[in-house]
Amino acid sequence: MTLDRTIARVTDRIRARSEDRRGLYLERLRKSVSDGPVRAHLACGNQAHAFAAMGEDKEALAEGRNPNIGIVTAYNDMLSAHQPFESYPGQIRAAARRAGATAQVAGGVPAMCDGVTQGQPGMELSLFSRDVIALAAGVAMSHNCFDAALYLGVCDKIVPGLIIAAATFGHVPSVFVPAGPMTSGLPNDEKSRIRNQFATGEVGRDALMAAEMASYHGPGTCTFYGTANTNQMLMEFMGLHLPGASFVNPGTELRSALTDAAVERAASITALGNDFRPVGEILDERAFVNGIVGLMATGGSTNLVLHLPAMARAAGVILDLQDFSDISDVVPLMAKVYPNGLADVNHFHAAGGLGYMIGQLIDAGLLHPDARTVAGDGLDLYRQEPKLKDGKLVWEAGARESLNDKILRPASAPFQKSGGLKQLTGNLGRGVIKVSAVAPERHIVEAPARVFHDQSEVKAAFKSGQFTSDTVVVVRFQGPRANGMPELHSLTPMLSVLQDRGLKVALVTDGRMSGASGKVPAAIHVSPEAADGGPLARLRDGDIVRLDAVAGTLTVMAEGFDSRELVVADLSANGHGIGRELFAAFRTHVGPATEGAALVV
Structure with missing residues (x-):
């Protein structure tokens, strides 16, 4: 061939x-x-x-x-x-x-x-x-x-x-x-369902713990x-x-x-x-x-x-x-x-x-x-x-035919014609989105931004009922120089709940999502990161952000955006506790996400 x-x-x-x-x-x-x-x-x-x-x-x-x-x-x-x-x-x-x-x-x-x-x-x-x-x-x-x-x-x-x-x-x-x-343990979709129920208060921590232990057993x-x-x-x-x-x-x-x-x-x-x-x-x-x-x-x-x-x-x-x-x-x-x-x-x-x-x-x-x-x-x-x-x-x-075409299909008759990973470019920087688990009608999200500097702020806003309309949740200062680029997977259950309520939601971040993230559209690894003067540092609440996984674009529609002053976040809390003191040199010398967020030597 x-x-x-x-x-x-x-x-x-x-x-x-x-x-x-x-x-x-x-x-x-x-x-x-x-x-x-x-x-x-x-x-x-x-x-x-x-x-x-x-x-x-x-x-x-x-x-x-x-x-x-x-x-x-x-x-x-x-x-x-x-x-x-x-x-x-x-x-x-x-x-x-x-x-x-x-x-x-x-x-x-x-x-x-x-x-x-x-x-x-x-x-x-x-x-x-x-x-x-x-x-x-x-x-x-x-x-x-x-x-x-x-x-x-x-x-x-x-x-x-x-x-x-x-x-x-x-x-x-x-x-x-x-x-x-x-x-195999508890089916993953059942685990996800119970996580979402816990996020909305429908079940208690005992049910959540039982489900997690049955999954990882x-x-x-x-x-x-x-x-x-x-x-x-x-x-x-x-x-x-x-x-x-x-x-x-x-x-x-x-x-x-x-x-x-x-x-x-x-x-x-x-x-x-x-x-x-x-x-x-x-x-x-x-x-x-x-x-x-x-x-x-x-x-x-x-x-x-x-x-x-x-x-x-x-x-x-x-x-x-x-x-x-x-x-x-x-x-x-x-x-x-x-x-x-x-x-x-x-x-x-x-x-x-x-x-x-x-x-x-x-x-x-x-x-x-x-x-x-x-x-x-x-x-x-x-x-x-x-x-x-x-x-x-x-x-x-090995097998010449799939033994279960609901799980594995031939290259000639796949689940999708493309692998579902798209590069995103635009006036908010370069990033990626994985859409293989995202419903096609959610591949384009255009909505006002809500800007956060910590994932705990997003959780607090969710618990207080602040998300009532279509929203692009922006979590910035999560890149490698800011705080080591943590995964934000713990946001998945609440964003999934908002989506299940009929809202159009998306995540935009210079941080990471878990390898297990799925149905919520997420523009991740956005580079340059906010802590390095990236355009995410210019975003304000209410700016209209368009995430278009079809065209491969990530843009904000705000007049005079490029001339705005960059927000500078207080990152002092990221430098101590649970061993973070030991990694100051890593945060200082790390390269951009587009090059693997590796140490620059």
């Missing part, structure tokens, strides 16, 4: 834009590769420190003839998605020995849960935790003892941070190892299609997981076998063997375009519109919002997974999952089939499905 013209054009544009940066990156990668296996350059004293506690593996490590695999783990048992990683190091070491290799935990990285910090001050550290994770993983890998790496992470900022680190150590072959989603990733599961999709589309590994539940024999296979594969792709696959060569413009295609085809999290540019820059690739928008225009929405539908990721996986989708998109010419992956050359490998046959892991041809 010939590559789609738009996909080819966007890829060529990214390649040309990135030529100098990517060229320098590859030059440095090849220099690191040419220096040879890393342990050969360590002095005896260096090695003795590194291997002192390794018991039965000590002799093999000292000889340096076999691959040594570094494990970077995001384990903690507060995150259900990461709790299964507790037992992985022992399993990985045993699998490495069977493969003629050794493995060491190189280091751990923090992993915070946006579900815990949602609407709380700790959310102001969330986006910056991505850079902390990259730094921590960099410290782990800096010991320079490893011929390959296994990265253990799942959730929102963890995978992007680990990718940034892996790209920085691009000469080291790297395999990403998932833990899988929890089994065991080990594994939350089952809705938010940022965590979008990350897992992305690792498969970009060729960094083994085929079919993303959505196998924790605690199953297949999950365990896939972890062992990841170890074996990492040991086989080092510079010591005949199939050397440094991760920096895999992370080229084709991989990132394939990732964006997957994002659009699945209706994935808008948070990845922030993370992918930051990840790509670490590998010398420069992405722009226009790339996302152009790809979205030609990639069909093939999946309906909550919040875009009623199904969860377990239902999606059972219907044919990523293997079916990847095969469909390759056949439609919408993916680069020649991209390199950790599993081998070519994305066709990811059509396959892992299975256990007589206790042995094998890969067989």
Whole structure:
């Protein structure tokens, strides 16, 4: 199948834009590769420190003839998605020995849960935790003892941070190892209904707590299609997981076998063997375009519109919002997974999952089939499905047809012809909107603005009954420089209630919304942010704002708008409490949302 013209054009544009940066990156990668296996350059004293506690593996490590695999783990048992990683190091070491290799935990990285910090001050550290994770993983890998790496992470900022680190150590072959989603609990639409009832006072906190506990009930990733599961999709589309590994539940024999296979594969792709696959060569413009295609085809999290540019820059690739928008225009929405539908990721996986989708998109010419992956050359490998046959892991041809067309459809007969992500431009700046779950009649909202500087002010206005007509709710000074760009997902229930009452409502913000946000139109990541002199700082209550997801515009219709004086907010409260003091340098040096809101170095 010939590559789609738009996909080819966007890829060529990214390649040309990135030529100098990517060229320098590859030059440095090849220099690191040419220096040879890393342990050969360590002095005896260096090695003795590194291997002192390794018991039965000590002799093999000292000889340096076999691959040594570094494990970077995001384990903690507060995150259900990461709790299964507790037992992985022992399993990985045993699998490495069977493969003629050794493995060491190189280091751990923090992993915070946006579900815990949602609407709380700790959310102001969330986006910056991505850079902390990259730094921590960099410290782990800096010991320079490893011929390959296994990265253990799942959730929102963890995978992007680990990718940034892996790209920085691009000469080291790297395999990403998932833990899988929890089994299905309370249906997501029922959870949403009870949240809305709580927002209006129809049910009490006891009913809300019971619903939440029934939804998030065991080990594994939350089952809705938010940022965590979008990350897992992305690792498969970009060729960094083994085929079919993303959505196998924790605690199953297949999950365990896939972890062992990841170890074996990492040991086989080092510079010591005949199939050397440094991760920096895999992370080229084709991989990132394939990732964006997957994002659009699945209706994935808008948070990845922030993370992918930051990840790509670490590998010398420069992405722009226009790339996302152009790809979205030609990639069909093939999946309906909550919040875009009623199904969860377990239902999606059972219907044919990523293997079916990847095969469909390759056949439609919408993916680069020649991209390199950790599993081998070519994305066709990811059509396959892992299975256990007589206790042995094998890969067989995946589903050729959807097993449930209410959840998963072919590229030729999708739910929507486009991926539902639009770039917005206008006199209020640049931003994005995800409309895959927004009803078509709500794709254009024109209404007076109500301007807030804190989400708690919005909640107070809602509780006091101030929203009685069509409204564009503007929450500004929520960008990375202002307060770390927190998600504003806790506003979703009340905005949904207003919409259900028949009002036309929309959110406009320089902050973020959750990967699980859905039916309320939201212009997010608006840049330049208000704290950096962006035009949102000129808005006043009553200004008529038009959010047009059809035309891709975000405008205010107010005479003399550009000459208004910028509002300056008191942001002193954002600088202390719950660890915010420690992140002052991040707020000062962070780049714009359009470039991934990454630290400027």
